[in-house]
Amino acid sequence: MSNTVEDIKPCFPLFRDEEYIESITNKQKKYEEKVDDEKLEEMYQWTTSPEYKELNFQREALTINPAKACQPLGSVLCSLGFKGTLPYVHGSQGCVAYFRTYFNRHFKEPIACVSDSMTEDAAVFGGHKNMDAGLENANALYKPDMIAVSTTCMAEVIGDDLHSFITNAKKKGSVPQELPVPSAHTPSFVGSHITGWDNMMEGIIRYFTLDKHESAVVGSNGKINLVPGFETYLGNYRILKRYMEEMDVPYTLLSDPSEVLDTPADGKYRMYEGGTELEDVKDTPNAIDTLLLQPWGLVKTKKYLKDTWQQPLNVVNPPMGLTWTDEYLMKISELTGKPIPASIELERGRLVDMITDSHSWLHGKKFSLFGDPDFLMGMSNFLMELGAEPVHILCNNANKRWGKAMTKMLRDSPYGQETEVHVGKDLWHFRSLVFDRKPDFMIGNSYGKFIQRDTLHKGKEHEVKLIRLGFPIHDRHHLHRSTTLGYEGAMTILTTLVNAVLEDLDEKTMGYGTTDYNYDLVR
């Protein structure tokens, strides 16, 4: 018994107490048939070697620690951004339990989502009955303004026809005819979470505009449509809206979950809060243009708009970092004729001021990155604007074309001459990469922490610290509320990066009576 009433310790540090160490060590010695520590150490060293890296990169079939999730997760996030919308997943219920949990852990918020709980009988006879009963129950219980239906791999493998199931359910009266029930096929064995977001967006836009776009008059409502893509920083939704408001540009943000994922604690649970108005979705073909803010992740949406709407569909880079935010604002100004206001210019000036203040700490610093394709594009571009050098860029869910475009962007800058780009690889590959060529830091989601630990074990000088930017972030609180887009987002990223560098320097110079000459007060 190690805990006393005066000193109650949870798992750590409790299990560092002697009696636990003894018990656990005995278990290992007597019953686990574990190989000896020397052999373990030798094998660990082997996993950090160039030889192992080569073997690791020969892998063709096995994926280890992927840097992606599956389609319906994305479709659920997209659905949550519409007013009064209940995300509905046609298929096995376990998937929805996972989606809700995964988002709960990232956002620290409730996630409302139902499934129609398909089981063996549905696997044999199809999920038609489940859809009828599911829509009826969901509508009765949760009274949504819209039910957005996507699928799991189960429903896709058995080939359920969503469109006819929904039509029949409406005919049967399971839900009212007028209740919007858009849908998307989101098989988990195609693409990733970003594909699912894209598919659901396309499904919703199609549902509301398919018969209306022909009568649309482009530009008649004076609005700009903004499509953020799979976006998990709540501040990013807010800054997109703020810039439009400051520029006095009417807009429709297509999927805006920033309210429903950030409701107050005041004694009441709000299942539906905020979100894109459904009326506004109907009006989108009348806008001046639609800007896709994650161009590499919005393939299907882009195709639909291009094939059916008459809008010019101007292409922009994600508004990440300094120059891409400049470009973005200028594009809006160009499209609407509205000038960029002094307030935003002031904000830009402040960002530039911050960059000048911090550049000496970031210039030449080396970063290895993993994450979604558009995030990696924007992030590497911003790093190079700061004079920092990307070492590895690894994307599990991009295509070869993205790899080429990324490489071209890197080679156009003096800071990207030696950057390696890896497409379709996973985090076990990434681990080999950072052992092979050590960066100063890695940038990515929480899963990177295991790589940090593994590099530290080789010795302090091999440690690659993780800077948490991306999705999911399960092991830190509230980072998802910050902003990574626009000048404001660049400020957040810059602050995060430069202070990581300074923290690291402090840690390395804290030696009492040894390295403390560089443990400076003023920086």
Added chain:
Amino acid sequence: MAATLTREEAQSLIDEVLEVYPDSAKKDRAKHLAVNDPEVTQSKKCITSNRKSLPGTMTIRGCAYAGSKGVVWGPIKDMIHLSHGPVGCGQYSRAGRRNYYVGHTGVNTFGTMNFTSDFQEKDVVFGGDKKLEKIVHEAEGLFPLMKGMSVQSECPIGLIGDDIEAVARKTGEAINKPVVPVRCEGFRGVSQSLGHHIANDAVRDWVLDRREGKLPEPGPYDVSIIGDYNIGGDAWASRILLEEMGLNVVAQWSGDGTLSEMEMTPAVQLNLIHCYRSMNYISRHMEAKFGIPWMEYNFFGPTKIAESLRKIAEQFDDTIKEGAERVIAKYTPIMQGVIDKYRPRLEGKKVMLYIGGLRPRHVIGAYEDLGMEVVGTGYEFGHNDDYDRTLPEMKDSTLIYDDVTGYEFEKFVERVQPDLIGSGIKEKYIFQKMGIPFRQMHSWDYSGPYHGYDGFSIFARDMDMTVNNPCWGTMKAPWKQ
């Protein structure tokens, strides 16, 4: 503080909550909701469980894959557990359950890693057996110290008719290590419960006989811990007590467990089972095949711990009985200290639970040790034998809800206004916004252990820190009060 409902009030609350459902759904849900009557000893007379969830309701349940990979197999630390199918299932279940272990991750232990066959469209069309075969060899090449593999089937595997058993047999022979096919596709059964059963059957068929004829003579005090997943280190805090009373814990399933421990289990004298729901199957099998008796125990809270230690000791000689008394005598005053400190802060507080496995009944005693009362409880994926074991633990007119939907749970809570809710992460943020103190009782809210005497101290501390944190009093802006 919440007032206790009378039996009539509780029943009318249930009736009222059911009103919103369409007719057939109402009929179905009514069978899953009950008011406890201590005179009823058999749950089948009052509650239906382990049936399909209603489509379109917000069930909190998971799937068979979650039961097998997430609960039973995943924590076996020195094997690689392949999530066979598309990428999502493995990613969502990666390192989320806090099954603590010690080992060199990526070298001889693999618990927090995610191995997946990342199925693409072509794998669904042409089948994944060839890919699976290649994966086993690639894994063996990169992780030669792994003790074996399990293949955790995701939905498409069963639907496209892959023969993973054949591949498992062939590759297992080739690498001379067990490769275990587990047919835990998510669409099987109605919840994670069937996944536990399927996982147990795979252990029975592919692991337990591996040392037949080579097992040592069991020592007189050799036991195993079964159905402890070492959440936050629970099994370790249990293990030291069993060791202190003189028993020899040969195997720990499956938290911090290893293949060798599983293989050695047929040589123990007694299987001690904590989570009955997830591992009664394998315990029954070992009783039938190897003649090993098994018994349930409960290590939540000093009252139940002492009861359990004595019950366990009853199976052995005086040495162990004295050992149990010695352990109880040593810890009772320390536990009294914990109770003296926390009980005054928690006395009379009402708790609503909704959890899985063993906890909807096992933690009741721990709350009672702190003077708290459980006024509602229910199982995510329990069967009627779980409810049979629960009814005697509950007071009159307690609410019982099986596979409660999000809608029902919110309504019950609004009416009952408990002082604390113990449930999972999907419920946590809803009730916290409603201003009700909440502890995650699947993951111990990133704390723990909660088992054993060390665990009870932490449990008491955690309940106090939540129930009595100042944040709950700040929900209303002062100008609104």
